Amino acid sequence: MGYFKDRITLSLxxxxxxxxxxxxxxxxxxxxSSLDSVLDTLDDVLEKDSLNIATLSAMVSNLxxxxxxxxxxxxxxxxxxxxxxxKLVLSKKLAMEETKDxxxxxxxxxxxxxxxxxxxxxxxxxxxxxxxxxxxxxxxxCSEALLPQGSLSTTDFDLxxxxxxxxxxxxxxxxxxxxxxxxxxxxxxxxx
Amino acid sequence: xxLCIRSAVASxxxxxxxxxPCMLTCHxxxxxxxxxDLMFQLWKEESMKLAVNIHKIIDTKLFAASVVxxxxxxxxxxxxxxxxxxxxPLARVLQIARVFHHHLSLNSVGDDVERLGQLRKDLNIMLxxxxxxxxxxxxxxxxxxxxxxxxxxxxxxxxxxxxEIPNYEPDVEENESIAREVGHFSSRRQDLHxxxxxxxxxxxxxxxxxxxxxxTTTTRLFYPKPRGLRSNAREYSGMRNQTISMIPQLPSHLxxxxxxxxxxxxxxxxxxxxNISGFGQHTKGLLPEVNINESTMNLNVxx
Numbered sequence: 468m469g470y471f472k473d474r475i476t477l478s479l480x481x482x483x484x485x486x487x488x489x490x491x492x493x494x495x496x497x498x499x500s501s502l503d504s505v506l507d508t509l510d511d512v513l514e515k516d517s518l519n520i521a522t523l524s525a526m527v528s529n530l531x532x533x534x535x536x537x538x539x540x541x542x543x544x545x546x547x548x549x550x551x552x553x554k555l556v557l558s559k560k561l562a563m564e565e566t567k568d569x570x571x572x573x574x575x576x577x578x579x580x581x582x583x584x585x586x587x588x589x590x591x592x593x594x595x596x597x598x599x600x601x602x603x604x605x606x607x608x609c610s611e612a613l614l615p616q617g618s619l620s621t622t623d624f625d626l627x628x629x630x631x632x633x634x635x636x637x638x639x640x641x642x643x644x645x646x647x648x649x650x651x652x653x654x655x656x657x658x659x
Numbered sequence: 660x661x662l663c664i665r666s667a668v669a670s671x672x673x674x675x676x677x678x679x680p681c682m683l684t685c686h687x688x689x690x691x692x693x694x695x696d697l698m699f700q701l702w703k704e705e706s707m708k709l710a711v712n713i714h715k716i717i718d719t720k721l722f723a724a725s726v727v728x729x730x731x732x733x734x735x736x737x738x739x740x741x742x743x744x745x746x747x748p749l750a751r752v753l754q755i756a757r758v759f760h761h762h763l764s765l766n767s768v769g770d771d772v773e774r775l776g777q778l779r780k781d782l783n784i785m786l787x788x789x790x791x792x793x794x795x796x797x798x799x800x801x802x803x804x805x806x807x808x809x810x811x812x813x814x815x816x817x818x819x820x821x822x823e824i825p826n827y828e829p830d831v832e833e834n835e836s837i838a839r840e841v842g843h844f845s846s847r848r849q850d851l852h853x854x855x856x857x858x859x860x861x862x863x864x865x866x867x868x869x870x871x872x873x874x875t876t877t878t879r880l881f882y883p884k885p886r887g888l889r890s891n892a893r894e895y896s897g898m899r900n901q902t903i904s905m906i907p908q909l910p911s912h913l914x915x916x917x918x919x920x921x922x923x924x925x926x927x928x929x930x931x932x933x934n935i936s937g938f939g940q941h942t943k944g945l946l947p948e949v950n951i952n953e954s955t956m957n958l959n960v961x962x
């Protein structure tokens with residue numbers, strides 16, 4: 468019991484700090500934001516002709532790592548596509564490092580754009596999938612859903628949770644920070 | 660809204676740690692007020708909050724396109740493969756359509772446009788009919804044919820809604836940069852056609868309209884958040900040197916605006932294949948035939 472008490476006090480103190488300081492915290496890093504930053508850098512490079520291969524390739528590697536960490540979340544049928552696209556980007560990156568050519572940078576940019584497109588369609592599919600699952604689960608009770616013979620095993624649940632959190636993190640970057648407009652209505656939660 | 664999403668994500672993250680262990684320890688107890696039930700309730704609420712918020716920032720048009728695409732695929736598969744059991748995939752199609760209907764009502768699409776409102780009502784009716792029809796799926800062949808027809812109609816209504824939804828209107832500065840880009844494009848075209856078909860009088864935007872290219876169509880997943888003029892200007896000036904090249908038989912996911920050389924990189928993540936179905940007779944010999952219908956995120960799916 469003491470553990471929970473401590474947690475509650477800690478959270479309350481953090482909340483107090485946050486409210487008093489009124490800090491504007493940054494968005495959590497997501498795949499999409501790093502994609503954006505890489506593409507911005509590439510545009511800069513292409514415009515100014517200042518080719519800093521080391522920084523660029525580091526950024527691309529970082530991006531690839533993020534995409535791969537996003538990989539387990541997407542639907543199984545999309546996983547292969549993403550891996551292939553990552554391989555393509557990687558090969559372009561290696562080619563760029565080797566030749567240090569402007570054309571190669573352009574090539575890399577195109578492959579990253581394709582990767583972005585693929586990712587966004589994957590995210591949409593994940594979203595639809597998650598919504599359908601939530602729709603199913605919302606009518607069930609925990610006791611039925613989470614029993615060993617129930618419709619939801621722990622691995623499935625973990626996956627659903629991961630997907631939700633990832634979607635939320637990505638959505639964070641796109642939501643407007645308008646506080647007043649939004650009112651939450653509980654009835655919105657229920658279908659039909 | 661951002662705060663809501665963040666708080667939902669944070670509480671989901673903290674629930675994630677405790678939920679499964681709690682569920683495992685509670686397993687087998689039969690009392691009515693088990694802590695895991697409470698947690699599950701909380702989880703449902705938080706995840707629904709998150710879902711509602713994401714619904715509000717998702718681009719309806721793209722969502723509809725995706726629904727049409729996946730539903731058509733499922734229906735085609737089922738109709739070609741008679742041996743498969745039909746109930747589960749059909750129920751899934753129905754559920755996806757329900758989610759879409761929910762999305763429409765959340766965003767109050769069609770509240771002010773009469774035609775869209777009518778289509779929304781139609782969708783609701785079709786949903787009910789399909790739900791009722793689902794009970795008879797495994798009956799005789801004749802009946803199951805009719806049921807498929809119902810589902811086709813359902814998908815068709817979604818497609819109609821997609822067509823009716825107005826395109827996302829970019830704000831002023833975005834319009835300016837588009838005009839600049841389009842101007843560049845049209846001057847290039849004039850080089851190609853020096854016979855005067857495209858003369859200077861044709862304004863940039865009208866020029867594109869005459870081709871049936873909606874420069875403002877969106878298939879972005881999320882509505883864009885506003886970004887500064889500076890980044891826009893930089894991105895567009897970077898685009899000027901690009902050549903217009905169309906490569907036939909690209910893999911479908913590569914067939915995008917960027918690959919057509921008309922990249923619109925303006926800070927939003929999800930940009931789309933430009934609808935070139937209306938590319939007029941002027942360009943017939945000029946451009947290779949590209950089967951847009953095979954593109955993944957397509958605008959031309961008719962259901």
